[in-house]
Amino acid sequence: MARTIVITSGKGGVGKSSISVNLACALANQDYRVCLVDADLGLKNLDVMMGLENRVIYDLKDVVDGRCTMDQVLIKDKRCASLYLIPACKTLQFGDFNLEYMQTLVDHFKHQFDYILIDSPAGIEKGFQYAANCADEAIVVVNLDLASIRDCDRVVGLLMKKGIGNISMIVNRLNEDYIQNKTSLTLRDATEILSLPLLGIVYEDAHMIAANNRGVPVYFDDRSILRECFCRIARRLNGENVNYTVSRKKTFLQKLFQK
Amino acid sequence: MKIQVKGINDHLLFVIDETLSEAEVLVGITDWIDNPLLHKEGYFIRAYFDFGQRLLSRQFLFALLDVLTTSQQVLFCGFNQPCPTKTEMTHLSMTIRNGEVVQADEDVVFDGRINPGGYLRVQGNVYALGEVRGVIEVHGPNAHISATHLVDATLCINQKRLEHVSTRTLRLYDDVSHDGDILEGDSDG
Numbered sequence: 001m002a003r004t005i006v007i008t009s010g011k012g013g014v015g016k017s018s019i020s021v022n023l024a025c026a027l028a029n030q031d032y033r034v035c036l037v038d039a040d041l042g043l044k045n046l047d048v049m050m051g052l053e054n055r056v057i058y059d060l061k062d063v064v065d066g067r068c069t070m071d072q073v074l075i076k077d078k079r080c081a082s083l084y085l086i087p088a089c090k091t092l093q094f095g096d097f098n099l100e101y102m103q104t105l106v107d108h109f110k111h112q113f114d115y116i117l118i119d120s121p122a123g124i125e126k127g128f129q130y131a132a133n134c135a136d137e138a139i140v141v142v143n144l145d146l147a148s149i150r151d152c153d154r155v156v157g158l159l160m161k162k163g164i165g166n167i168s169m170i171v172n173r174l175n176e177d178y179i180q181n182k183t184s185l186t187l188r189d190a191t192e193i194l195s196l197p198l199l200g201i202v203y204e205d206a207h208m209i210a211a212n213n214r215g216v217p218v219y220f221d222d223r224s225i226l227r228e229c230f231c232r233i234a235r236r237l238n239g240e241n242v243n244y245t246v247s248r249k250k251t252f253l254q255k256l257f258q259k
Numbered sequence: 260m261k262i263q264v265k266g267i268n269d270h271l272l273f274v275i276d277e278t279l280s281e282a283e284v285l286v287g288i289t290d291w292i293d294n295p296l297l298h299k300e301g302y303f304i305r306a307y308f309d310f311g312q313r314l315l316s317r318q319f320l321f322a323l324l325d326v327l328t329t330s331q332q333v334l335f336c337g338f339n340q341p342c343p344t345k346t347e348m349t350h351l352s353m354t355i356r357n358g359e360v361v362q363a364d365e366d367v368v369f370d371g372r373i374n375p376g377g378y379l380r381v382q383g384n385v386y387a388l389g390e391v392r393g394v395i396e397v398h399g400p401n402a403h404i405s406a407t408h409l410v411d412a413t414l415c416i417n418q419k420r421l422e423h424v425s426t427r428t429l430r431l432y433d434d435v436s437h438d439g440d441i442l443e444g445d446s447d448g
Contacts, residue, residue: 154376157356
């Protein structure tokens with residue numbers, strides 16, 4: 001039976017989709033069967049970030065309209081044999097969608113996969129409600145800024161009211177220079193305010209942006225420290241006790257000749 | 260007046276002078292019960308009887324009950340009025356998150372966290388032992404807030420607001436006998 005996890009944040013632009021894609025890749029690379037669901041109806045992104053845009057034949061609207069079966073909507077990833085994507089649909093709106101569809105979809109795949117990761121849209125409106133109602137666990141993605149932490153706190157309260165007790169946190173775009181300069185909040189601030197277990201840290205890295213633009217998840221980039229971050233997050237998700245990744249600090253010369 | 264009738268909350272209290280004889284008491288009570296002011300359509304007013312320090316004979320008690328049951332105007336509830344319940348104190352141990360509002364109608368001892376955007380509203384006093392970054396509102400006469408760790412918190416006592424409070428161990432009370440301004444109590448922050 002699959003673990004159904006919603007990845008959410010409240011605030012937009014914190015990196016939910018990037019985290020969803022790369023975490024799914026990390027889990028699939030550890031031989032787990034993973035289904036990634038793009039719940040951002042109307043603004044699909046995951047297929048673009050995974051480079052699977054051209055492979056989308058059917059989407060959620062086709063499932064809703066009965067033009068295809070639920071199994072036909074699955075898109076197999078190019079790189080990971082056990083990773084599948086259920087893309088959203090640009091034309092489907094939340095008003096057209098029913099929570100029961102989402103629940104039926106998730107229930108259908110629960111026996112086929114080990115993990116179902118649901119990438120929730122930003123905000124706390126219908127999209128978030130649909131995504132959260134289908135999940136048994138949650139991962140909240142937060143940046144070390146006040147707005148992100150506040151919104152995340154709100155979301156955590158809503159998730160708890162829905163009965164989701166297993167909630168953990170991933171801090172994205174962590175920049176140690178900003179923390180040292182006191183430009184951003186600290187990890188301790190986030191963990192204290194949110195009072196959630198820290199599932200992992202993802203450092204700020206330009207490779208992430210490049211990877212998203214290329215349609216190749218940064219997990220497959222050996223040069224980036226982020227691969228190690230996601231590996232460890234996946235292992236922690238499976239219950240392993242793993243140290244947090246330590247960033248590779250740039251030398252003076254590297255900083256001097258930084259492009 | 261030898262027999263006083265007091266209206267207290269939702270019941271009547273008949274206060275009978277100890278100098279009256281039993282016969283006079285019965286006549287007095289009968290007169291009161293026959294008073295149209297006590298006649299309410301639809302329900303019976305609850306009545307308590309305070310005889311003070313007097314010994315009541317069995318005969319008198321039966322006669323009194325006879326008067327009350329014959330008139331059918333009040334509900335006989337006993338010889339002592341109910342004691343007002345002591346204000347209880349509630350213990351809350353939770354995290355109040357952004358957008359959440361927790362309300363209580365009595366004094367609260369709070370040893371959780373109030374995150375920014377969280378509200379604790381109390382009809383009474385608040386003793387906050389945990390970290391407070393949100394809002395504490397108290398209402399009531401002599402309402403006060405005692406807190407050990409405030410970080411940019413907002414405190415509100417009877418609609419009077421104090422914002423961006425950051426201190427350790429602060430007791431605020433609203434002294435209504437003076438100008439009604441919020442006065443700072445003990446503070447070592």
